[in-house]
Amino acid sequence: MTTSNEILLASDFTPRSDLPQKQAMMLAQAMGAALVIAHVFDKHTAVEAEAGEVTDFRRSLPESLKHCEVITARGRAPHELAHLAEARSSRLIVTGVARHNSLGDEILGTMVDYLVRRAPVPVLVVKRDERLYQNIVVATDYSPPSLQALLMAAEMFPHASFTLVHAFSIPFESWISSDEALAEFRKMAEDDMEKFMSSELITQALRSRLRTVVAHGESGSIVSLQVIVSDADLLVLASNGRSALFHAAIGSISAALLERAKCDVLMVRAGKPK
Known part of the structure; x- marks a missing residue:
């Protein structure tokens, strides 16, 4: 279109x-x-x-x-x-x-x-009084839709600074709680972030105004915390992707973020709706 x-x-x-x-x-x-x-x-x-x-x-x-x-x-x-x-x-x-x-x-x-x-x-x-968006938080699950959300927000707001946030979890965490396991899964998530950032679609100009955060925990809590820490004007979410946070029919976590975030929220839906 x-x-x-x-x-x-x-x-x-x-x-x-x-x-x-x-x-x-x-x-x-x-x-x-x-x-x-x-x-x-x-x-x-x-x-x-x-x-x-x-x-x-x-x-x-x-x-x-x-x-x-x-x-x-x-x-x-x-x-x-x-x-x-x-x-x-x-x-x-x-x-x-x-x-x-x-x-x-x-x-x-x-x-x-x-x-x-x-x-x-x-x-x-x-949700708030009018303002130019200067500090923007973008949640990512490393999927193409979340990349599209980042690129679209960067195009719309070419002078803003971005914080790209990914939350990772440990499968069967109640059974696996060692520091070694946490370090291993963190390394995997950081490697995935590096691979995500290596996309040729992410220009050097965008990289210069983008910082990344990889954190262990529940997605909604991690993203909400970064909104507060970054004093974000805008939260960007993809409305579909590969994780529970971004599936096409908005999941409970993303719906809660959309509703509870104190800043404005930009929802980007990848692809043409059916």
């Missing part, structure tokens, strides 16, 4: 979309991209009501966004947004968290989950 230089912002026309709207505007300016705002109406919405909502929304836009194209569709929001992104060859979908529960925790909800699973382009979930 040929990608256009267009960012598709998923908006529900409420203040809840303010954070992703501000971040999408900043990214569009930084990338020299067009910003298109998309809203999906229920299929039973009256034509007059739809027109009125669009008019009110346009009036509410800040001056800097008055020029943006506003497009609408009817149907199930996640399905229609994914379809719009594919039909328009969008470069990126930007969205926000769906809601908060009674404790104030972020709940991503069906729309974001569907987009991450099915959208043909990366999905950026915005």
Whole structure:
């Protein structure tokens, strides 16, 4: 699929979309991209009501966004947004968290989950005030999808610094707990990282702004820790790959990372969805 230089912002026309709207505007300016705002109406919405909502929304836009194209569709929001992104060859979908529960925790909800699973382009979930991404953590299982996620993030954010993180475990660890075994598996993981970094697709320019971390432990905990240690602005995850963290139907670990990460999260899905 040929990608256009267009960012598709998923908006529900409420203040809840303010954070992703501000971040999408900043990214569009930084990338020299067009910003298109998309809203999906229920299929039973009256034509007059739809027109009125669009008019009110346009009036509410800040001056800097008055020029943006506003497009609408009817149907199930996640399905229609994914379809719009594919039909328009969008470069990126930007969205926000769906809601908060009674404790104030972020709940991503069906729309974001569907987009991450099915959208043909990366999905950026915005959680914080707008900012240029300077410190980016990328989780890797050394698979082609995780390489694609790294390369895509590096292309999108050419001035950022990257921390590439891999967590390794020891099979039957409750039985094998010696220092020698830990050292052996660490060496294997580090050798795999070196092989991963030797890809001809990773340029010297990218290597110069990338540091690697190989750590023993549960993937979600290791990645979450690096987000904190790196004071990351953005976490990048591949939504499929060879490990439980990255399989196509988002696993419990990656879903937890996507939902609990305090920074924004970029999900990159390798290949064209079925």
